Amino acid sequence: MGEQGTVKPCKHFNPERDAGLLYGNLRGLASDSSYSAIINILSKRSSAQRVEILFGYHAMYGRDLIQDIKSGLSGDFQQTAASMLLTPAEYDATSLYKALKGLKIEARVLVEILLTRSAEEIKCMKESYSVKYHRSLETDIEQSCSGNLKTFLLKIVALSPDCDIQKKISSEFHGEFKDALKSQLKVIESKPQFFVEKLYRSMKGVGTDDETLMRIIITRCEVDLRDIKTSFQATHGKSLSKFIEGDTSGSYRKLLLAIVDQ
Structure with missing residues (x-):
């Protein structure tokens, strides 16, 4: 795991507790607190820990957490949340x-x-x-x-x-x-700057390339997202978070910002 990642392993990690919280909150999605609880768990656990939650969820409830997320959530929030449970x-x-x-x-x-x-x-x-x-x-x-x-x-x-x-x-x-x-x-050899430009192009102009945005945020959040954030601010005079705020909405935006702003 990279030292410049924004997402770190949870020190007091309990996969069964997290699985229980996800199970309960996926059935109480009428309230904002349920969405917040799901975001809080997914954004504050490492990839390896999220996989442990996935297995714990199946062991406890005999259900596939990814499928429950796909059936309970929707849109880009659903796709981001489900993708975060993959290795x-x-x-x-x-x-x-x-x-x-x-x-x-x-x-x-x-x-x-x-x-x-x-x-x-x-x-x-x-x-x-x-x-x-x-x-x-x-x-x-x-x-x-x-x-x-x-x-x-x-x-x-x-x-x-x-x-x-x-x-x-x-x-x-x-x-x-x-x-x-x-x-x-040559560009890729400076990986943070390479991803800065990919992120910028995913959000500039009309519309958002959400596939690229979520792919880079998810795959770099435990590697070098802090460096990417620094380079983004220096290159474009505006933080990555501000760009995300302006280009996304709802629980999807909250999840991305929870990952980026740690």
């Missing part, structure tokens, strides 16, 4: 599948995830992808992508820990595609 590898695998199997390939999502994760994280997401979808990530990249993008992504998902991506790009690609990859890689 990082499961969430990455889910995001990659959506990017590969939607109406069109979302190359920016594929590049964002695969170029900002370590070799060990890629290994874990590949395993999760195989378990969840009963097919390999490589197979879906092979079938869904083409040209230089396919070649590049397949090279990335086969990285070893000591692989030098810069050298691989220089030796295996040419022309404008190579230059574009090198430029992208």
